[in-house]
Amino acid sequence: MEATNIIKRPKSYIYPAVFILLIVLPKVLPTYQLLLIQSGITFAIMCLGFNLLLRYTGLLSFGHGALFAAGAYSVAMMGKYLPSLYRVEILIPAAICVSILVSALFGFICVRHTRIFFSILALALSMVLYALLVKLYNFTGGSDGIRVPIPWMFGIAPTGVRRMAFLTGNYHYFLVCIFALATLVMSAIVNSPFGRALQSIRDNEVRAEMIGIRVRRYRWYAFIVSGIFTGIGGAMWSFVNGHVTPESAEWVFSGEIVYMTLLGGFTVFEGPIVGAVLFTYLKLYAVSLTQYWMLIIGATLIVIVRLLPDGITGAILKLFAAMKRERNKGAS
Amino acid sequence: MLKVSNLVKEFGRVRIINSATFQIGQSEIVSLVGPNGAGKTTLVNLISGHILPTSGKIEYLGKDVTFASPYKRIKMGMARNFQITNLFEGSTVLDNIRTCLLSAQEKIHKAFLPVSHYKDITTEAIEILNIFGLSEKDKLLPASLSEGDKKVLDTAMAFALKSRFLLLDEPTSGVATGDKFKVMDIIVAAIRKGKMSCLIVEHDMDIVSDYSDRVLVLSEGAILADGKPSDIMAQSSVKEILFGVR
Numbered sequence: 016m017e018a019t020n021i022i023k024r025p026k027s028y029i030y031p032a033v034f035i036l037l038i039v040l041p042k043v044l045p046t047y048q049l050l051l052i053q054s055g056i057t058f059a060i061m062c063l064g065f066n067l068l069l070r071y072t073g074l075l076s077f078g079h080g081a082l083f084a085a086g087a088y089s090v091a092m093m094g095k096y097l098p099s100l101y102r103v104e105i106l107i108p109a110a111i112c113v114s115i116l117v118s119a120l121f122g123f124i125c126v127r128h129t130r131i132f133f134s135i136l137a138l139a140l141s142m143v144l145y146a147l148l149v150k151l152y153n154f155t156g157g158s159d160g161i162r163v164p165i166p167w168m169f170g171i172a173p174t175g176v177r178r179m180a181f182l183t184g185n186y187h188y189f190l191v192c193i194f195a196l197a198t199l200v201m202s203a204i205v206n207s208p209f210g211r212a213l214q215s216i217r218d219n220e221v222r223a224e225m226i227g228i229r230v231r232r233y234r235w236y237a238f239i240v241s242g243i244f245t246g247i248g249g250a251m252w253s254f255v256n257g258h259v260t261p262e263s264a265e266w267v268f269s270g271e272i273v274y275m276t277l278l279g280g281f282t283v284f285e286g287p288i289v290g291a292v293l294f295t296y297l298k299l300y301a302v303s304l305t306q307y308w309m310l311i312i313g314a315t316l317i318v319i320v321r322l323l324p325d326g327i328t329g330a331i332l333k334l335f336a337a338m339k340r341e342r343n344k345g346a347s
Numbered sequence: 348m349l350k351v352s353n354l355v356k357e358f359g360r361v362r363i364i365n366s367a368t369f370q371i372g373q374s375e376i377v378s379l380v381g382p383n384g385a386g387k388t389t390l391v392n393l394i395s396g397h398i399l400p401t402s403g404k405i406e407y408l409g410k411d412v413t414f415a416s417p418y419k420r421i422k423m424g425m426a427r428n429f430q431i432t433n434l435f436e437g438s439t440v441l442d443n444i445r446t447c448l449l450s451a452q453e454k455i456h457k458a459f460l461p462v463s464h465y466k467d468i469t470t471e472a473i474e475i476l477n478i479f480g481l482s483e484k485d486k487l488l489p490a491s492l493s494e495g496d497k498k499v500l501d502t503a504m505a506f507a508l509k510s511r512f513l514l515l516d517e518p519t520s521g522v523a524t525g526d527k528f529k530v531m532d533i534i535v536a537a538i539r540k541g542k543m544s545c546l547i548v549e550h551d552m553d554i555v556s557d558y559s560d561r562v563l564v565l566s567e568g569a570i571l572a573d574g575k576p577s578d579i580m581a582q583s584s585v586k587e588i589l590f591g592v593r
Contacts, residue, residue: 208449208465209458211438215446218435225395225433226508227421227450 030198037191041183049183050255051299055292056194057252062276062287063201064244069273070281071205072237073217074129078137079272081144082118082242084264086249088148089113091161091259102167103189110250111243117144118242119235126234129220138266148261160260163253178257190251197244202284204240213237271298274312277319280326289328348373348512348544349394354403356389356568363389364400365568371512376538376545378555378576381565382588387548388430390565391516394546395427396420407512426510430517430548432497434489440500441485444472447507472507478537479503495522495530502534506541513538513545519554527551531558552589556580564588 037056041049061083068074089110094101100109125136148155155161165173165181168189173181204210216223216230224230253259262268271294278297279290297315301308323330349371356364363386371377381387392398394405396417405413412420435443448468449455463469476482479499489497502518518534519527535558538545549555555562556576564572564579566588572579579585 203459203461206461206463207458208455208462211442211446211449211462212455214437215435218437219433222429222433222435222504224417225397225421225427225429226447226504227418228455229418 034191034195037194038188041187046179046183049187051295052292053182053187053190053255054252055295056190057248057255058272058275058291058295059248059288060194060197060251061245061248062272062279062291063197064241064248065272066276066281066284066287067201067205067213067237067241067244069276071210071217072213072234074126074234074237075134075273076125076137076238076241077134077266077269077273078121078125078139078141079241079245080266080269081121081141081264082114082245083249083252083268083272084144084148084259084261085114085117085242086110086246087253087259087263088155088161088249089246090166090250090253091163092155094164094166095156095161101164104169106166107193107247107250110246114242114246114249115239118239118246122235122238122242126231126238138269141264141269142266145261145264145266148264155261158261160258163257163259166254182255186254190255193247193251197247198288201244205284209233209236274316276326277316278326280323280329282325283328283332286326286328290326293327348375348408349546350404350406351394352404352406354390354393354405355401356386356393356398357401363568364393366403367565367568367570369563369570369573371544371546374539374542374544375561376535376547376559377561377563378559379546379548379563379565380550380552380555380589381571385565386568387565388516391427391514391546391548395425395514421508421510424509424511425514426505426508426512427514428501428505428516428518430520432489432501432521434497434500434504436489439486439488440481440492441469441472441476443489443500443504444475444507445469447504448472448475451508475503475507479506479533495526498522499530499533506534506537509541511543513543515545515547517548517550519549519551527554528557552580 040052044052061079065076065079068076090106093106093109121137121140124140125133128136149158165176165178167173168185171185212223212228212233216228216233220230249263275290275294276287277290278294279288280286298308298312301311304311319326325333351370352368354364354367355362367390379387379390389398393400396412396415399414403413404411407420407423407425412423435446438446445462445468448471449462449465452468454465454468473482473485476485479502481496481500481503484492484496489500492500498518498521502515505513505515515534519530522530531554547559559576562574562576562579563570564585571588572582572585
């Protein structure tokens with residue numbers, strides 16, 4: 016009985032299991048590994064947002080790095096210019112507000128187009144933000160970026176707290192909670208009527224319009240929601256990294272976002288999460304292995320696109336489905 | 348209900364619709380017939396707001412909608428199907444209908460509770476699938492439906508918008524000849540039950556005479572004849588255009 020339940024509703028078991036695993040991680044993992052996982056989790060929040068556009072709305076954005084940077088820089092700039100408000104409970108909503116503003120502006124321009132035109136326009140806009148971050152060095156710190164100090168967190172002062180202690184302590188639990196919340200909210204969104212509207216726009220724009228869905232407006236909403244998630248990812252990442260630089264707005268990073276999502280499998284809801292965490296490791300080990308690490312990343316991408324178009328999670332699900340079929344065949 | 352006067356549509360220098368004038372009344376089922384290239388689909392596209400006319404006027408429920416957006420017309424209770432089926436290929440048959448119902452009932456913007464939470468929508472969608480004989484195929488993707496079933500689903504989606512006026516562009520094209528009457532029985536019964544007005548584009552004259560209250564004959568963009576099916580079929584000019592006989 017129990018076994019069939021797990022097969023029928025695996026999420027109700029896997030989600031809590033992963034949550035508990037993440038919560039106990041600081042007790043079992045060395046600090047260095049934990050920081051890697053944390054950075055993977057922040058990317059996962061971002062990729063969830065990215066995939067709302069790619070999988071559910073059918074729009075491939077090559078400019079999501081800019082939205083990530085918007086979140087990260089809003090934290091860093093608050094630390095630099097408004098130190099009295101440098102508290103996590105203010106920083107995250109502030110990052111969300113900035114993300115909404117930036118993505119509303121970018122989205123307003125981009126959603127007038129689809130396919131490659133949308134992608135290129137998003138890329139162009141992200142490079143505008145990149146150029147601003149680099150050139151306005153008096154304000155943004157230029158290519159040196161801005162240091163991100165330890166913030167106040169729910170009334171706990173950062174004085175005398177070392178960064179590692181902060182990251183492996185309270186901040187880790189906060190990050191895991193935000194991640195869990197983001198996953199649940201995104202899962203609710205894609206299964207809601209609004210999510211259906213987006214998928215119908217992806218499937219058939221003309222018909223969607225003819226049943227009374229405002230196609231452009233809904234694409235814009237999707238872009239903004241996607242931007243919020245990406246911005247939260249950026250804000251959470253800035254604390255883990257301790258430093259923000261304009262590179263996060265550059266097209267290379269935007270490309271990495273696409274890569275992470277494809278690696279994990281964009282057709283599966285959880286795919287981007289898996290992809291983001293795996294990518295963090297893949298990149299690290301590739302870099303430590305050889306100076307031609309980009310070759311490894313590129314070769315992996317070719318393998319994924321050619322052999323595993325549904326990414327790693329898609330391949331695993333297919334494997335399970337095939338095993339189930341085999342078993343049923345054996346039974347009957 | 349619908350009043351079209353002196354409607355003209357030109358593509359470049361070609362005049363596709365040439366001063367078409369007609370009316371459609373409350374709960375009236377009107378067929379639009381005409382040879383290939385007469386402009387039937389263009390006329391449907393003009394009425395649904397898919398394309399805009401060069402000149403002329405379209406009034407719907409007493410309001411001028413000549414240049415209104417498709418969205419506005421849909422919200423005024425106008426719905427259409429498509430001659431070449433236009434479905435949501437990535438969603439199941441049930442979800443195709445549910446999306447239409449959610450949109451029609453202004454619930455499509457809700458973003459937190461899952462679609463399955465709106466039980467009345469699901470019940471209604473299943474009812475509609477029952478009416479159109481698709482209830483056993485609710486979990487299939489459109490790609491695995493027969494061409495005839497796709498057509499029926501396309502019409503069911505327009506029907507699900509609970510409109511007062513339905514534009515059906517060849518609801519039976521692509522349906523196997525033997526099934527055409529079955530499909531039309533289903534569609535027309537549903538329309539009569541919902542007291543909708545309807546403009547059907549159709550080729551098959553047997554279907555036209557069996558199911559419509561009135562027939563419009565379109566030829567080279569103009570309305571050539573307008574009247575009861577039996578009267579229309581008796582006119583020699585109509586016979587000549589439709590069948591090539593005198």
